[in-house]
Amino acid sequence: MRFKQNKKVINYKSPGSFEETRFEKLHNIIYDNSDEASISIANSIAQLIKEKQSQKKNCVLGLATGSSPLSVYRELIKMHNEEGLSFNNVITFNLDEYLPISKNDINSYNYFMRVNLFDHIDILNKNINLPNGEIENQKVRKSCIDYEKKIKKLGGIDLQILGIGRTGHIGFNEPGSHFNSQTRAINLDDLTRFDAAKSFQGIENVPREAITMGIQTILNAKRIILMAWGSNKAKILQKAIEGEISSLVPTSYLQHHNNTTLVLDNEASSELVRIKTPWLVGSYEWTFDNRSKAIIWLCEKTGKSILKLTDNDYKENGMVDLLAVSTGSSYDLNIEMFNKLQHTITGWPGGKPNSDDSKRPERASPHPKKVIIFSPHPDDDVISMGGTFDRLVSQGNIVNVAYQTSGNIAVSNEDASKFIEVTHDMFSKEIDKDYKKIINKFKSKGSNYPDSNIVRKLKSSIRKRESLGATRYFGLPDSQVHFLNLPFYETGTVSKDLISKKDVEITIDLIRKIKPHQIYAAGDLADPHGTHGVCLEIIIRVIKRLKKESFMKNCWVWLYRGAWHEWDIHEIDMAVPMSPDQVVRKRNAIFFHQSQKDVVMFQGNDLREFWVRAEERNAQTAKKYREMGLSDYAAIEAFKRHPF
Ligand code: F6R
Numbered sequence: 054m055r056f057k058q059n060k061k062v063i064n065y066k067s068p069g070s071f072e073e074t075r076f077e078k079l080h081n082i083i084y085d086n087s088d089e090a091s092i093s094i095a096n097s098i099a100q101l102i103k104e105k106q107s108q109k110k111n112c113v114l115g116l117a118t119g120s121s122p123l124s125v126y127r128e129l130i131k132m133h134n135e136e137g138l139s140f141n142n143v144i145t146f147n148l149d150e151y152l153p154i155s156k157n158d159i160n161s162y163n164y165f166m167r168v169n170l171f172d173h174i175d176i177l178n179k180n181i182n183l184p185n186g187e188i189e190n191q192k193v194r195k196s197c198i199d200y201e202k203k204i205k206k207l208g209g210i211d212l213q214i215l216g217i218g219r220t221g222h223i224g225f226n227e228p229g230s231h232f233n234s235q236t237r238a239i240n241l242d243d244l245t246r247f248d249a250a251k252s253f254q255g256i257e258n259v260p261r262e263a264i265t266m267g268i269q270t271i272l273n274a275k276r277i278i279l280m281a282w283g284s285n286k287a288k289i290l291q292k293a294i295e296g297e298i299s300s301l302v303p304t305s306y307l308q309h310h311n312n313t314t315l316v317l318d319n320e321a322s323s324e325l326v327r328i329k330t331p332w333l334v335g336s337y338e339w340t341f342d343n344r345s346k347a348i349i350w351l352c353e354k355t356g357k358s359i360l361k362l363t364d365n366d367y368k369e370n371g372m373v374d375l376l377a378v379s380t381g382s383s384y385d386l387n388i389e390m391f392n393k394l395q396h397t398i399t400g401w402p403g404g405k406p407n408s409d410d411s412k413r414p415e416r417a418s419p420h421p422k423k424v425i426i427f428s429p430h431p432d433d434d435v436i437s438m439g440g441t442f443d444r445l446v447s448q449g450n451i452v453n454v455a456y457q458t459s460g461n462i463a464v465s466n467e468d469a470s471k472f473i474e475v476t477h478d479m480f481s482k483e484i485d486k487d488y489k490k491i492i493n494k495f496k497s498k499g500s501n502y503p504d505s506n507i508v509r510k511l512k513s514s515i516r517k518r519e520s521l522g523a524t525r526y527f528g529l530p531d532s533q534v535h536f537l538n539l540p541f542y543e544t545g546t547v548s549k550d551l552i553s554k555k556d557v558e559i560t561i562d563l564i565r566k567i568k569p570h571q572i573y574a575a576g577d578l579a580d581p582h583g584t585h586g587v588c589l590e591i592i593i594r595v596i597k598r599l600k601k602e603s604f605m606k607n608c609w610v611w612l613y614r615g616a617w618h619e620w621d622i623h624e625i626d627m628a629v630p631m632s633p634d635q636v637v638r639k640r641n642a643i644f645f646h647q648s649q650k651d652v653v654m655f656q657g658n659d660l661r662e663f664w665v666r667a668e669e670r671n672a673q674t675a676k677k678y679r680e681m682g683l684s685d686y687a688a689i690e691a692f693k694r695h696p697f
Contacts, residue, residue, distance in 0.1 A: 073335040084319075094128075115274055150264050201270060214279075214280070215277060217304050218245050218289075223279070224271060232269065232300070332347050332374075345623040423571075424570065429577075437615060438613045440638075446527050464516060469512050572610045610695040619674055625691045627692040
């Protein structure tokens, strides 16, 4: 097998050299998706390894853990297996490790690196270096000094791979880290611990400390590639790339390094000036669609509704060329935009039968429509589109709900034991053996082990019954509720398997069976490797496969956002208003998901319960419409059409 030549690699260019990038102080490359980007990064690593091999030299790599580099590592393993790429001249230094943590804990970075890379390639054991999370307190300092010395002795790091945390950390250099810092023990930021809480099954299990390479250690690397995927990272990246160097955003220190490239996907780059407000940099080609983004931005900036924007507002905010390409007057532009927004609003998400639909977001016929609502977890349907769901059913459409995953890992052990104990109280003899088996499983295992099959089955069943409570409340027969239990999710831990053929087949089978006119799916772009991101990827792959089938010609796909975010106003193609009574019905439906109430296991740093979050989000969208000068609603659910 031979290593393929002429692959795409990541090359450095100095930042800010073009009009579009004049706000940028860190070189960055934006890819359509993280898979494509990861391949280019893996190619660059492989190229360096080969180069060093041909010079008979070692290649010293600085490596990161976390979800960001996973596909890069997968690609490297693939090159090793299929193209014979050898790692026998590679020496690695990992950025960081929790403290204290055992090497065999599934959350340790040591374990992560073995499972995701080292066990699958021919790297020599002696060439693998990670900070030691098992070390006693009094020996930490010395081991950090030794780590630094070893890197220097080997000639320094040739290529350092980095991710970025939402705090702006690189390695575990949290805000406040000093420019001169070297490998050391550090206290973890609360936000970082919140982000890790999912894997550790609760924030209380996340270690408070870590050992990390310092900022200076990282900056000493000859070449640095930082990767970031998903809209969760967009705000902090904007600060790091366009802001001043500050210890509050440790990634901004990379501005001192003149061989650093940031590799981003579209979502991660979405807050950069050239992406968010491209009309402010360079020459910009105005189209009917991109006008709305700019005009909504102008409303927010001036605090005015659309019909009150004046020629001067356009001129004073760098949008004079937009006036020039339209009729030259703000009056016509404003009306065009106002109508466009007005036409997104409908109380008939399944289309209004026997009516003129030329100015409505959905078709009037056929009616009723066959609908599938795909929900990544067994509650996203009601949290994100409960009002629309309710309307679709009450307006006579044939609604099917498909829960893509079982959602079992989000049920706490306490909740699960409650159910099994109640069952035992009722039917003690019949279930005595199973009861003991399950209760023992809870007792013997700590939080750092995957749930066993039987515990997963119990937790899945709890979520299934809760979902049926909500769908029955909306009047849906159980036969129209489908639990897909997609296999990629069933690992019993937070990290998931890759999408398999089976995940795709199960989804295809359902769509073929129902032949829907409408598909609703979660269009969550916050984290492409999270469950929502994977569920969306499955839908997109399935649609690609099915699009030539005749029934798909009549099928429209609508994307809702998950529990945390909402579409920006300019992205919305359909806005479904809710009355105060409908808001209450939606709340009631969410309440059926009791295992997710009060103490939501994976709440992140947002302590509000799901129903509060959903209501505030829907009220906020209604407020934005009102501020643009449109009608005043209590709440609005928003959808973006997915063309295919
Ligand atoms: C991991 C590390 C961290 C991560 C960062 C992003 O070794 O040092 O800085 O790179 O927290 O994590 P993910 O990739 O999981 O979003």
